Amino acid sequence: MPFYPFRGGFLEVIVGPMFSGKSEELIRRATRALIAKQRVQVFKPALDTRYDDLHDGVAVASHNGRTLAALAVGDVEALRGRLEAETQVVAIDEAQFFPQELVSLATDMADSGKRVIVAGLDLDFRGEPFGPVPELLARAESVTKLTAICVRCGAAATRTQRLIGGHPAHYDDPVILVGAAESYEPRCRACHAVPRKERATPLFREAV
Numbered sequence: 001m002p003f004y005p006f007r008g009g010f011l012e013v014i015v016g017p018m019f020s021g022k023s024e025e026l027i028r029r030a031t032r033a034l035i036a037k038q039r040v041q042v043f044k045p046a047l048d049t050r051y052d053d054l055h056d057g058v059a060v061a062s063h064n065g066r067t068l069a070a071l072a073v074g075d076v077e078a079l080r081g082r083l084e085a086e087t088q089v090v091a092i093d094e095a096q097f098f099p100q101e102l103v104s105l106a107t108d109m110a111d112s113g114k115r116v117i118v119a120g121l122d123l124d125f126r127g128e129p130f131g132p133v134p135e136l137l138a139r140a141e142s143v144t145k146l147t148a149i150c151v152r153c154g155a156a157a158t159r160t161q162r163l164i165g166g167h168p169a170h171y172d173d174p175v176i177l178v179g180a181a182e183s184y185e186p187r188c189r190a191c192h193a194v195p196r197k198e199r200a201t202p203l204f205r206e207a208v
Helices: 022-035 076-082 102-111 133-139
Strands: 010-015 040-045 059-061 067-069 071-073 089-092 115-120 142-145 159-164 184-187
Touching: 010 022, 010 102, 010 133, 022 040, 022 059, 022 067, 022 089, 022 115, 040 076, 071 076, 076 102, 089 102, 102 115, 102 133, 115 133
Parallel strands: 010 115, 010 142, 040 071, 040 089, 089 115
Antiparallel strands: 059 067, 159 184
């Protein structure tokens, strides 16, 4: 558990590829706050319904089955509208699915004295910065970057490989596709593949 020497509110961000334990860590931190008898609200994007049927209601869920009751919201304004003045800790899972306005809301909440815990993918399946997460990382007091295990070579995985019919998805496929082990697997930089990805400029230029 990180040490929090910050005065007033603060923002902590948990990132990594799929299957790295981001939701597990968010649940752990929020649960500790609940044990400490703090007022906690947990949110998730409404489009992520992967585990709701399995857990008899809306919940943030880790891939290993740990859950925490949550409120599902369709956008940032809906999240803002569900906030309670007495809340001390706000936890937000799957931050990459929210629009950029999440950054200003998270900043406002931290400025008002709340502890804000955000978890999400920092990179999309193409290996590029995902949604509001990069700016949240830049504005956070505390950053935790987790890794998974590459299914190809066993190295530390920092990328999320999307699969379609068992083959890597193409670069120009839609960025958002909610799924789990049937559609994604963790891979390291060397094993991550994105067909049709073209560099805008050469990586190295010849000396003139």
